[in-house]
Amino acid sequence: MSAIATSTAVPSQSESLPALAPMRIGPVNVWPPITLAPMAGETGSVLRRLCRRQGAGLVCTELTSSHGLFYKNRRSAEYLIWDAEEHPIAAQLFGSEPEVMAVATRMACEAGADLIDINMGCWVPKVARTGAGASLLKDLCRARAVMSAVVEASSVPVTIKTRVGWDGCVGSAVEMARLAQDCGVAAVAIHGRTAVQGFTGRADWGPIAEAARAVRIPVIGNGDVCTPEDAARMFRETGCAAVMVGRAALGNPWIFREMSSYLLDGASLPPPTAEERLEVTYEHARLTAMQAHGSDAPDTPVHASARGQLSHYLCGLPHAAEARRRMVRIRTLSDVREILDAVERAHRGEPAFAA
Ligand SMILES: Cc1cc2nc3c(=O)[nH]c(=O)nc-3n(C[C@H](O)[C@H](O)[C@H](O)COP(=O)(O)O)c2cc1C
Incomplete structure (x- = not known):
C-alpha cells in the first residue's frame, strides 16, 4: 500500500501568509x-x-x-x-x-x-x-x-x-x-x-x-x-x-x-488517504516492536503502551469504533495487521469484522 497525497489546491487567502524563516537556537x-x-x-x-x-x-x-x-x-x-x-x-x-x-x-x-x-x-x-x-x-x-x-x-x-x-x-x-x-x-x-x-x-x-x-x-x-x-x-x-x-x-x-x-x-494538501493512514499505523506498531524486541516478525509483542497511540490513527476510518475496541487488546504485530486489514476491507466496501 502506498499512496502519497500529491494534489494541491491553493486556498483563497483573506490574509497573507507569514514569511517563514528557520529558527536558530545556537x-x-x-x-x-x-x-x-x-x-x-x-x-x-x-x-x-x-x-x-x-x-x-x-x-x-x-x-x-x-x-x-x-x-x-x-x-x-x-x-x-x-x-x-x-x-x-x-x-x-x-x-x-x-x-x-x-x-x-x-x-x-x-x-x-x-x-x-x-x-x-x-x-x-x-x-x-x-x-x-x-x-x-x-x-x-x-x-x-x-x-x-x-x-x-x-x-x-x-x-x-x-x-x-x-x-x-x-x-x-x-x-x-x-x-x-x-x-x-x-x-x-x-x-x-x-x-x-x-x-x-x-x-x-x-x-x-x-x-x-x-x-x-x-x-x-x-x-x-x-x-x-x-x-x-x-x-x-x-x-x-x-x-x-x-x-x-x-x-x-x-x-x-x-x-x-x-x-x-499557500497550498492545502489533501489529508492522507485511508491506505496511507493504515500503512503508517502499521509502521508505528512495527517500529514499536523493533524498538523493544529487535524484530518485526508477525508474532512479535507490541507493548501495551502503544495501544492508545495506534488507536489515534483510526479516527474517521470506517468501523473505527470497533477497530479501537480491538486495538486496546492487541498483543502482537499480527493482531494489529488483522485489525488494519479489516478496516481496509471496510474501506473497499467489503465485510470487515466477523461478528
Ligand atoms: C497527553 C499529554 C502529555 C503531555 N506531556 C507533556 C510533557 O511531558 N511535557 C510538556 O512540556 N508538556 C506536555 N504536554 C503539553 C503539550 O506539550 C502542549 O503544551 C499542550 O498539549 C498544548 O498544545 P496543543 O494544543 O498543540 O496540544 C502534554 C500534553 C498532553 C495532551
Missing part, C-alpha cells in the same frame, strides 16, 4: 519552524520519528525526571535513547533542585541531545508538588537557580517550556521569558494556558505575543495549533519564531507536511 537550525510538543505517554521515539519523516523541524522527549536520572533509574535513562533520524532533538528534564538538574543535564548531553529543555509547565501534582514544572512560575528565585545551573552544566543550548502563568494572577510568561534570557536560555516555548487551566478553555496567545516582543531569544508559540490555518495565525498574531504542535499530531504525523505546504506555498 547551532541548531530548526527548519521548518514547526515543532512537535513533548507529550508524556505519546511522543516516544516512534511518533517522533514518524513526525520527523513528515517534516517536523524539531522533536522533544517526554518529560524526564532529573531525580530518576540522578539515581540511575532505568526507566528514566530509557527516555534518553533516540534514533539518528530524530535529530534535532531536545531532551526535556524536570526538577527543582539545581544540582540534580545539572547532573541530569550532563547525562542528557552525553546521550547526544541537541538541546536541553527545562519543563516549567507541567501542572500534574506528582511534578508540581515537588516545586518543579509549572510551580517554577510561582518561585522565580528557584526558577533562576534551576535555569542557571542547567545552562552552566550544558554543552548544548538550553530552552524552557512554560505556560502563560500559574493562574490568572500569579506567574507570567513574559516575566519568565525575560528571566530565562538573563540566565542564558536560548529559546522559550509558551503554552497559552495557565497551569490551573490544565487543558481546559482556549489557549490565550496574547501573552505569547507579549513575550515575543519582550525578549531577543526565539519564542515558540503553543496551544490549540491544530490546522495549517491555525499555524499561520499563530505566526501572524504573535510574531513567534516557531509553532509547536501537540495533540493535533497524535495519530496524525501528516499535520507537519500539511502545515509546511500551506505556510511555504
